[in-house]
Amino acid sequence: MTFEPADRVDQVPPSGIRRFFELAEEMDDIISLGVGEPDFSTPWSAREAAIASLEQGKTSYTANRGKRELRERIADDVAERYDLDYDPDEEVLVTTGASEGVDLAFRALLNPGDKVAVAQPCYVSYKPGVTFAGADVIDVPTRVADDFKLTREVLEDSGAAEADALIFCYPNNPTGATMTEAELRPVAEFAREHDLLVFADEIYSELSYEHDHTSIATLPGMRERTVVFNGFSKAYAMTGLRLGYALAPPEAITAMNRIHQYTMLSAPTTPQYAAIEALDNCESELREMREQYDRRRQLVLSRFDEMGLDCFTAKGAFYAFPECPWDDADAFAEALLEAERVAVVPGSAFGVGGDGHLRVSYATGMSDLKTAMDRIESFLADQ
Ligand code: PMP
Incomplete structure (x- = not known):
């Protein structure tokens, strides 16, 4: 008897995003534009409600x-x-x-x-x-x-x-x-x-x-x-x-x-x-987070434009999806990570149609985001 995965599990490849996180985890001074989650904490009053419910058993x-x-x-x-x-x-x-x-x-x-x-x-x-x-x-x-x-x-x-x-x-x-x-x-x-x-x-x-x-x-x-x-x-x-x-x-x-x-x-x-x-x-906190994401979105899109990186105008979520200047977006993402310590995810991780693109998450504070944009710009200039 061995623990062979069931066929339907075996059919599914490991997540393409994880591999990048694992690579990034081994390095210092990384700015990750790879994650798909907010960099904010849950609004405080919502956390308090959770805490109060625990206190009340x-x-x-x-x-x-x-x-x-x-x-x-x-x-x-x-x-x-x-x-x-x-x-x-x-x-x-x-x-x-x-x-x-x-x-x-x-x-x-x-x-x-x-x-x-x-x-x-x-x-x-x-x-x-x-x-x-x-x-x-x-x-x-x-x-x-x-x-x-x-x-x-x-x-x-x-x-x-x-x-x-x-x-x-x-x-x-x-x-x-x-x-x-x-x-x-x-x-x-x-x-x-x-x-x-x-x-x-x-x-x-x-x-x-x-x-x-x-x-x-x-x-x-x-x-x-x-x-x-x-x-x-x-x-x-x-x-x-x-x-x-x-x-x-x-x-x-x-x-x-x-x-x-x-x-x-x-x-x-x-x-x-x-x-x-x-x-x-928490409507006002939601509005505040949305405004911040929007400011970051505009920064990322305008910086990509200045760098000559083609990117359609993303209007939602917290992602931009520029075209990769190299044929091989996986190789680009790996080289960018190694040379400039910026993690982005190659679009191929997200199925067909994603090839040749990079997913750049702007769920990252403004100052890190600006540094990451500078690093991407310098990486592109070195090519
Ligand atoms: N749908 C999409 C499109 C997502 O990006 C995510 C999280 N990355 C989820 C669902 C999962 O959300 P939840 O944390 O609510 O499970």
């Missing part, structure tokens, strides 16, 4: 679907932002990060052999998640020519009409692309025409700098076929607290909760108190 499981009070606040927040009504009892599931929501949706709603159109470049979890659910990926590469927006044309060209489901994420990791309501409309139309389930990862919905975020669930005929994933990691700088949620019609939430109740029981309790406070009272 509130350390039991919550309801499987999450504390009702939190589900109500989530439903109110979504109603206020998008004018979308979700029933807190039937249509909201509190999860251990948006990541758990994505995994649950794949496993609860897909059958082996189902096909999932995955818009790429994308967050590294989607394709492995589809594989773990026994379903198959249809690669949908978005294009730099479209500023990495998902278009009807790329859906058609990649055979997504054959899919059972579609997953995408805007504002996007790794490109920073966003989509307006008008741009989402043809995607919604395509999903309706081909009767696709839609998995919309909206974890960066609060970080859209040039226009308001539109949830695809607001478009005609979409709420009933869409599972929305969101959470507290990005907007409220709560990555380590591991709290997210899924919104969907009752049948989908019931199926997802069927797995969640056996595998997770409930999302962690302490962060649920932090999340209630975040939704109730």
Whole structure:
């Protein structure tokens, strides 16, 4: 008897991002523009709410679907932002990060052999998640020519009409692309025409700098076929607290909760108190963080422009996605790390369509960010 990984585990390659973190960890004086998480701490009052709950001994499981009070606040927040009504009892599931929501949706709603159109470049979890659910990926590469927006044309060209489901994420990791309501409309139309389930990862919905975020669930005929994933990691700088949620019609939430109740029981309790406070009272902190990200975004984009590094105008999340001046972006990222101690991630780590690009995260303080830009500039000048 040996510990051979199961076939579905063996099929999945190790994360391309990790390799870079491991390289970077071995070096001193690194400025990492590689990470996908806020550099801010969770707003203090949200931390205090978590601390108070611990002091009061509130350390039991919550309801499987999450504390009702939190589900109500989530439903109110979504109603206020998008004018979308979700029933807190039937249509909201509190999860251990948006990541758990994505995994649950794949496993609860897909059958082996189902096909999932995955818009790429994308967050590294989607394709492995589809594989773990026994379903198959249809690669949908978005294009730099479209500023990495998902278009009807790329859906058609990649055979997504054959899919059972579609997953995408805007504002996007790794490109920073966003989509307006008008741009989402043809995607919604395509999903309706081909009767696709839609998995919309909206974890960066609060970080859209040039226009308001539109949830695809607001478009005609979409709420009933869409599972929305969101959470507290990005907007409220709560990555380590591991709290997210899924919104969907009752049948989908019931199926997802069927797995969640056996595998997770409930999302962690302490962060649920932090999340209630975040939704109730942390709007100004959220706005402040968003303003800071936006200032950094503008700095990064203008510095890249001055350096002659082609980069489309990323409008959301906290990433820029410049074209790599070398043919081999992996080699470029490694050389930049060694020569200048700046870590960026090659776009190939994020699936098809990412090749030839670099993901540069600006979830880093302004002074480090400026130093990193100087170092990149000097690296390019030395070539
Ligand atoms: N979706 C995307 C697009 C992400 O970038 C991330 C985190 N990097 C997640 C989901 C995971 O979020 P959470 O911490 O809520 O699990």
